[in-house]
Amino acid sequence: MDLGLSDRAAPLHTAVRAMIADEIAPLDAEFLAEVDVGDRWQFTPRQTEILEGLKAAARDRGLWNLWRTDGAGGAGLSTVDYAYMAEEMGKSHLAAEVFNCNAPDTGNMEVFARYGTEALQERWLAPLLAGEIRSAYLMTEPEVASSDATNIAMSCVRDGDAYVLNGEKWWATGAGDPRCAVYIVLVRTGDDAAPKHARHSMIVVDAATAGIERLRAMQVYGHDDAPHGHMHLRFTDVRVPVENLLVGEGRGFEIAQGRLGPGRIHHCMRALGQAEKALEWMCRRSLARKAFGRPLAHLGATYDIIAEARMGIEQARLLCLKAAWMMDRGDARAAAPWISQVKVVAPQVALRVTDAAAQMHGAAGLSQDTPLARQWTHLRTLRLADGPDAVHRRQVARAELRRYSAPAA
Numbered sequence: 001m002d003l004g005l006s007d008r009a010a011p012l013h014t015a016v017r018a019m020i021a022d023e024i025a026p027l028d029a030e031f032l033a034e035v036d037v038g039d040r041w042q043f044t045p046r047q048t049e050i051l052e053g054l055k056a057a058a059r060d061r062g063l064w065n066l067w068r069t070d071g072a073g074g075a076g077l078s079t080v081d082y083a084y085m086a087e088e089m090g091k092s093h094l095a096a097e098v099f100n101c102n103a104p105d106t107g108n109m110e111v112f113a114r115y116g117t118e119a120l121q122e123r124w125l126a127p128l129l130a131g132e133i134r135s136a137y138l139m140t141e142p143e144v145a146s147s148d149a150t151n152i153a154m155s156c157v158r159d160g161d162a163y164v165l166n167g168e169k170w171w172a173t174g175a176g177d178p179r180c181a182v183y184i185v186l187v188r189t190g191d192d193a194a195p196k197h198a199r200h201s202m203i204v205v206d207a208a209t210a211g212i213e214r215l216r217a218m219q220v221y222g223h224d225d226a227p228h229g230h231m232h233l234r235f236t237d238v239r240v241p242v243e244n245l246l247v248g249e250g251r252g253f254e255i256a257q258g259r260l261g262p263g264r265i266h267h268c269m270r271a272l273g274q275a276e277k278a279l280e281w282m283c284r285r286s287l288a289r290k291a292f293g294r295p296l297a298h299l300g301a302t303y304d305i306i307a308e309a310r311m312g313i314e315q316a317r318l319l320c321l322k323a324a325w326m327m328d329r330g331d332a333r334a335a336a337p338w339i340s341q342v343k344v345v346a347p348q349v350a351l352r353v354t355d356a357a358a359q360m361h362g363a364a365g366l367s368q369d370t371p372l373a374r375q376w377t378h379l380r381t382l383r384l385a386d387g388p389d390a391v392h393r394r395q396v397a398r399a400e401l402r403r404y405s406a407p408a409a
């Protein structure tokens with residue numbers, strides 16, 4: 001098992017790392033400050049200039065669509081190689097989008113690439129791959145426990161050459177972005193007579209379709225994440241051409257599993273990058289600031305705190321790389337419990353390290369003067385987004401128990 005960065009990917013990794021450190025991260029604070037200028041849900045000219053300028057530079061340097069591990073386009077990286085790139089991207093607010101590697105678009109592009117017809121690929125995948133539009137993934141609903149996706153209730157009924165959609169979705173990440181042009185939506189097409197995992201379908205919806213209302217932006221601990229947003233939407237008699245239904249009625253779960261696997265691991269990789277940054281800031285602060293006549297680094301339990309942070313990150317990274325390696329072997333079913341393990345572990349480690357770093361900064365650590373409070377808030381959401389911890393633990397435990405409950409040969 002080789003969990004190292006390949007020789008082929010090493011120069012790309014160096015280039016990604018350097019561009020983030022020298023060109024992207026230095027613009028994060030300015031970009032974020034611009035959100036409060038004018039309409040929060042539109043990009044200011046300066047934000048567009050920053051983002052599009054960096055994207056053009058990344059594209060010119062071949063640092064584009066690096067997530068694409070399926071061999072079609074992109075840099076043809078393995079998931080293990082990509083893990084090293086994504087970790088670097090986690091170190092800056094803007095980096096993932098600069099390289100066209102941001103959520104939820106990578107997962108959605110994966111769906112279009114694997115399950116979209118030629119016409120859907122031309123209409124939506126091409127501009128997504130070019131970084132011209134953005135997309136959202138609509139699964140979660142306010143009225144049902146959405147961690148169990150068999151509960152999803154948005155109705156989707158065929159009427160001639162269209163499906164008609166009715167219901168509400170919330171936490172649609174990215175749907176507030178003025179560039180968000182398309183939604184991939186999990187809907188219910190089958191009745192109770194159909195097997196539980198064949199009642200749902202995935203359908204592509206043009207975000208400009210009549211009947212879609214934006215009710216509000218959901219807030220995470222009081223933050224609306226504008227202009228990206230996590231939107232609450234209502235669909236009333238939304239007519240969608242039948243050819244927009246992916247693969248066929250009742251195949252929604254199959255597609256959801258394919259979509260969420262890579263997306264989940266990408267989040268974990270970036271979380272580790274955030275943890276590394278937090279540890280760096282914690283060490284620097286503890287050496288630079290004195291209390292009781294000594295640097296904080298040499299007071300109380302600081303050694304333990306720093307050592308625990310380093311050990312936690314290393315353990316989580318190895319688990320993440322093992323999950324990536326399992327994915328590269330091509331057996332999605334075998335990889336699933338590994339992805340679930342790291343989906344529980346990585347956000348929790350990154351949260352612990354970020355919290356410890358904030359504490360080391362005193363009150364400043366909770367304020368707008370460091371990236372730590374914002375980072376903590378984002379990491380906390382990862383314990384729910386793409387499945388809550390409990391659901392992933394369930395996956396891990398069930399896989400473990402299967403080993404002992406299979407009938408003897």
Ligand SMILES: Cc1cc2nc3c(=O)[nH]c(=O)nc-3n(C[C@H](O)[C@H](O)[C@H](O)COP(=O)(O)OP(=O)(O)OC[C@H]3O[C@@H](n4cnc5c(N)ncnc54)[C@H](O)[C@@H]3O)c2cc1C
Binds near residue numbers: 144145230386
């Ligand atoms: C910032 C953010 C962004 C998001 N982005 C998106 C998005 O883009 N698209 C989208 O569709 N959704 C998105 N979500 C929603 C997210 O995927 C759901 O919140 C998640 O799947 C849980 O569904 P729920 O909120 O309905 O919780 P519920 O299903 O009601 O679950 C609540 C709690 O019940 C417990 N629980 C559930 N199952 C079990 C179990 N098997 N064993 C033990 N306990 C259990 C857990 O503690 C769980 O947290 C986002 C969420 C957040 C916070």
